[in-house]
Amino acid sequence: MLRRIALFGWFLSAPVLRLLGASPDVIGPGTDYLRVICLGSVTMFLTMALSAGARGFGDAITPMWALGIGAVINVGLDPLLIFGIGPFPRMGAAGAALATVISRAVGVVILAWPLYQHGRRPRLWTAGGGLRCCASRASARSARCACSA
Numbered sequence: 184m185l186r187r188i189a190l191f192g193w194f195l196s197a198p199v200l201r202l203l204g205a206s207p208d209v210i211g212p213g214t215d216y217l218r219v220i221c222l223g224s225v226t227m228f229l230t231m232a233l234s235a236g237a238r239g240f241g242d243a244i245t246p247m248w249a250l251g252i253g254a255v256i257n258v259g260l261d262p263l264l265i266f267g268i269g270p271f272p273r274m275g276a277a278g279a280a281l282a283t284v285i286s287r288a289v290g291v292v293i294l295a296w297p298l299y300q301h302g303r304r305p306r307l308w309t310a311g312g313g314l315r316c317c318a319s320r321a322s323a324r325s326a327r328c329a330c331s332a
Contacts (some may be wrong), residue, residue: 192220200214216277226284250302
C-alpha cells in the first residue's frame with residue numbers, strides 16, 4: 184500500500200498541483216516537495232502507528248518525546264537543506280521535505296527503541312492464537328489490562 188502511495192505521489196504530484204490551481208512557478212518546487220514526502224511516507228505511517236501503539240499500552244511520554252525531538256530536528260535541518268548552509272547542498276523545497284522525512288525517521292527510531300530494550304516487546308497473541316487485550320511490559324510502566332484474558 185505504501186509503495187502505491189509513493190508511486191502515485193511520484194508520478195501524479197505535478198498533475199495534482201495543476202488540478203488544484205497552482206501557478207506555474209509553484210508547480211516545480213511543489214512537485215519536488217511532494218515527491219520526497221511521498222517516498223518518505225513510510226516514516227509518517229510508522230510514526231503514527233508506533234505513537235498510537237505506545238499510547239494504547241499506557242505510555243504517552245515516549246511519543247511526546249519522539250515527536251518533540253523530531254520537531255526540533257526538523258527545525259534545525261530545514262534551513263541547512265533549503266539554503267545549503269555549510270556542507271549541505273542547496274535543495275530548496277525538496278530539502279524541506281527531506282528534513283521532514285529525516286525527522287520522522289528519528290521519531291520512528293525513538294518510538295521503536297523501547298520495544299526492543301530488555302525484552303520488553305508487546306505480546307499481542309497468546310499461545311492458543313487468540314488476541315490478548317494488553318501488552319506485557321510494553322513500556323517502563325506496565326500497561327493495565329481492562330479486560331480479562
